[in-house]
Amino acid sequence: MMIVRCDANPQWGMGHLTRCRALAVALYQLGMPVAMVGPERAFAQAGDEKLFAHWQPMAWHDDPSAGAHQLLDLAEKWQADGLILDEPRAGEAYQQALFEAGLPWLQFDGTAQKPLWASWVLNALPSANASDYAKVLRTPSTTLLLGPQFAVLRPEFAAVRNANKSATPINILVSFGGGDDRGAMAWCIQSLLPLLGEDTRLKIISGQANPRNASNLTLIPPSHRAWIEYAIQPDEPWTIMAQCHMAVLASGTTVYEANCCRLPMVLLSLVDNQHAPGQAWGKAQQARYLGPWETVQADTFRHTVAHCLKVLSGGGFDFNSLVDGQGAARVALAVQSHFTRQKGNGVIDA
Numbered sequence: 001m002m003i004v005r006c007d008a009n010p011q012w013g014m015g016h017l018t019r020c021r022a023l024a025v026a027l028y029q030l031g032m033p034v035a036m037v038g039p040e041r042a043f044a045q046a047g048d049e050k051l052f053a054h055w056q057p058m059a060w061h062d063d064p065s066a067g068a069h070q071l072l073d074l075a076e077k078w079q080a081d082g083l084i085l086d087e088p089r090a091g092e093a094y095q096q097a098l099f100e101a102g103l104p105w106l107q108f109d110g111t112a113q114k115p116l117w118a119s120w121v122l123n124a125l126p127s128a129n130a131s132d133y134a135k136v137l138r139t140p141s142t143t144l145l146l147g148p149q150f151a152v153l154r155p156e157f158a159a160v161r162n163a164n165k166s167a168t169p170i171n172i173l174v175s176f177g178g179g180d181d182r183g184a185m186a187w188c189i190q191s192l193l194p195l196l197g198e199d200t201r202l203k204i205i206s207g208q209a210n211p212r213n214a215s216n217l218t219l220i221p222p223s224h225r226a227w228i229e230y231a232i233q234p235d236e237p238w239t240i241m242a243q244c245h246m247a248v249l250a251s252g253t254t255v256y257e258a259n260c261c262r263l264p265m266v267l268l269s270l271v272d273n274q275h276a277p278g279q280a281w282g283k284a285q286q287a288r289y290l291g292p293w294e295t296v297q298a299d300t301f302r303h304t305v306a307h308c309l310k311v312l313s314g315g316g317f318d319f320n321s322l323v324d325g326q327g328a329a330r331v332a333l334a335v336q337s338h339f340t341r342q343k344g345n346g347v348i349d350a
Contacts, residue, residue: 001033001053001078002335005071006086007060008039010209014178015253016086017043019108019152023084024051026152026332032339035078037071038087043209054078060089068097075103081339082106085118088273092117092138099139106145106335110277112136119143119338122331124151124256125277126284126322143334148322150331151256156238158325161260163242169199169227170312172305173244173263175254178207178233182270184293185216188248189228191298195306196227203240205254208233245316246308251278251289259286260323264312266304268293286322 004024008017017039024034028051035054044055056074061067075083083098083105090107095117098105107118110125112132120143121133128146165171172192176184185206192202206213213232220228234240238257241247247258247265251274258265265287267278275292282289288304290296311317 001035001080002027002082002084003035003037003071003075003078003080004084004086005037005058006039006084008043008178008209010179010207010211014043014207014209016108018154018178019253020084020086021045021048021051022154022328023152023331025155026328027335030332030336032332032336035074035080037074060087064091064094065097068094072098072101072103075101082119082335091115095138104338106331110273116142120145120331120334122146122150122152124148124323124327125280126286127276127280143338145331145334148256148259149324149327151260151323151327152331153257153260153323153325153327154238155325155328156236157241157257157260160238160242161262161325163261165243165245169201170246170309171201171203171244172309173203173205173241173247173249173258175205175247176250176268176270177252177254179209181206181210181212181216181250182293183212184250184268184270185210185212186219187293187298188301189216189219191302192248192305193221193224195302195309196224198227200309201227202229203244204228204230205234205237205240206230206232245312246305248305250274250293251281255281255287256323256327259321260325262321264308264317264319266290266301266308268296268301284322285319 004020006016006020008014033053036052037056037058040057085105086108092115099117104119106120109121109123115138117138122145241261247263250270251267267287267289269275269278269292278289281287
């Protein structure tokens with residue numbers, strides 16, 4: 001069994017849980033049982049009861065040693081073989097406690113700036129490279145899973161990657177994650193209203209945990225309601241993305257989904273840890289990153305989106321998206337291969 005440790009709430013966002021669930025599906029399909037530790041049960045979805053052998057809510061412990069041993073106690077109780085750690089607060093002391101316990105684990109990372117003791121390190125950003133990690137890895141046996149080919153997405157995104165799009169209207173996807181949009185959505189809607197009409201529309205995806213949904217909806221004037229679709233926690237967000245031609249996003253996990261759907265992107269950051277990813281996608285020429293949303297002038301933002309619309313109406317962008325939607329399967333196979341080798345040596349049975 002693999003235990004997934006992550007967090008999800010309106011302030012933290014839903015991206016960590018979304019990608020962990022997608023990886024859990026890929027592991028489950030390979031015959032590896034999975035348990036979820038961290039999020040409240042309110043964030044479970046249909047199918048999670050079958051997918052996860054256990055679901056244990058667990059708040060993050062400020063004492064790294066105590067927090068690690070909470071997780072290790074569950075690992076012993078459930079006879080877990082390894083861990084998936086999607087938790088940026090897991091510092092060196094926390095990791096050392098896991099390492100000393102002898103459990104292998106995969107750790108999501110996006111910075112290559114803190115010591116890492118994990119068995120696998122996954123960084124799907126276009127900027128991820130082994131030379132940066134050479135400075136922070138604390139064990140020579142760590143396997144690096146680097147680059148967009150390891151982006152963990154729900155399998156449905158690969159299925160709609162090549163979906164045909166209607167020439168008109170041009171649909172702009174707007175999403176700022178599954179949690180609190182921190183005011184960015186209201187600013188975005190108001191900034192883009194002048195660009196909308198019969199030929200240009202917004203398709204907004206917002207999480208159910210976003211406390212600003214009701215107030216955001218009041219900002220849509222009656223004259224524009226036919227041109228703005230505001231979907232709250234849609235069951236199949238990939239079907240919405242498949243209808244879109246470009247995207248305005250926070251620089252979080254949704255970027256990988258939009259890139260898989262071949263959408264040119266205008267990116268903003270809502271929190272500090274989205275700044276470097278936004279820059280990375282911009283440098284890879286997959287997006288235009290404008291910076292923290294509070295610092296961006298509405299005119300600059302509107303002009304950037306208008307320029308993208310002009311390019312789209314003139315024939316579109318010529319770029320090859322980097323995410324193919326097969327990353328979850330690749331990561332799951334990398335994890336499984338470790339246990340297969342161990343089983344062959346008579347060490348462990350996954």
